[in-house]
Amino acid sequence: DGGITQSPKYLFRKEGQNVTLSCEQNLNHDAMYWYRQDPGQGLRLIYYSQIVNDFQKGDIAEGYSVSREKKESFPLTVTSAQKNPTAFYLCASRMGNYEKLFFGSGTQLSVL
Amino acid sequence: AQTVTQSQPEMSVQEAETVTLSCTYDTSENNYYLFWYKQPPSRQMILVIRQEAYKQQNATENRFSVNFQKAAKSFSLKISDSQLGDTAMYFCAFMRGYGGATNKLIFGTGTLLAVQP
Numbered sequence: 001d002g003g004i005t006q007s008p009k010y011l012f013r014k015e016g017q018n019v020t021l022s023c024e025q026n027l028n029h030d031a032m033y034w035y036r037q038d039p040g041q042g043l044r045l046i047y048y049s050q051i052v053n054d055f056q057k058g059d060i061a062e063g064y065s066v067s068r069e070k071k072e073s074f075p076l077t078v079t080s081a082q083k084n085p086t087a088f089y090l091c092a093s094r095m096g097n098y099e100k101l102f103f104g105s106g107t108q109l110s111v112l
Numbered sequence: 113a114q115t116v117t118q119s120q121p122e123m124s125v126q127e128a129e130t131v132t133l134s135c136t137y138d139t140s141e142n143n144y145y146l147f148w149y150k151q152p153p154s155r156q157m158i159l160v161i162r163q164e165a166y167k168q169q170n171a172t173e174n175r176f177s178v179n180f181q182k183a184a185k186s187f188s189l190k191i192s193d194s195q196l197g198d199t200a201m202y203f204c205a206f207m208r209g210y211g212g213a214t215n216k217l218i219f220g221t222g223t224l225l226a227v228q229p
Contacts, residue, residue: 033216040121042203042219056214090157100147101217103157 002027006091006104012112013078013085021076021107023091030094032074033101036060037088046089049074078109086111114139116206118220125194126228132179133189133223135204143209146180146187147217152200160202163187165209191225199227 004025013019025032031050035043045058049068063082068074078085088108092101115138125131137146148160163171163180170178175192191198204220 040221042116042221043217044219045216048214048216050214058216088155092157100159100162101157106155 004104033092035090116220135187145207147205149203
């Protein structure tokens with residue numbers, strides 16, 4: 001079945017550590033997105049990518065980095081510069097520009 | 113900048129009853145899309161319904177329907193014959209009708225709906 005796979009489901013970060021969240025899709029979608037979800041704040045866009053080897057900052061990109069070396073993969077790195085990383089992270093993809101987003105099942109990141 | 117407002121943080125409804133969730137948005141655009149997403153306790157985001165602003169007819173998906181009032185910039189979701197499986201956080205979202213893949217979804221803060229047996 002086609003879909004978006006996020007891993008791990010739960011992730012813990014130590015002080016000063018970089019961690020990488022995985023996002024893989026087999027839907028053949030060009031566009032991919034990373035959202036952060038905090039309680040009471042809805043979803044906020046971190047980064048997005050329209051095509052391979054290209055990506056753009058969203059509304060809250062500081063402290064995060066991404067890469068898009070393959071169409072299927074869009075990993076997100078939470079760097080030590082992100083001082084409040086505890087949140088639920090959702091990856092999404094889209095085929096057409098005005099179609100719905102398909103979401104992964106998310107990664108809960110917590111700080112030790 | 114576009115904004116989406118959901119003024120009801122939490123709502124409760126009895127099983128088999130009807131409930132309406134409110135959403136208002138602010139935009140100067142004329143061409144756009146509106147969405148309702150559902151996030152159950154599993155936290156998986158699921159599309160409930162999609163509305164194109166240029167269509168006057170309200171979108172419907174089985175027990176889910178919307179009341180789209182373009183002039184009032186209102187986009188409410190009606191759930192008929194509520195079921196226990198409808199318990200979830202519901203997000204309203206806005207997207208401009210141009211801009212290609214750079215066109216992002218703007219989400220409201222959500223309404224937590226509890227369906228009581």
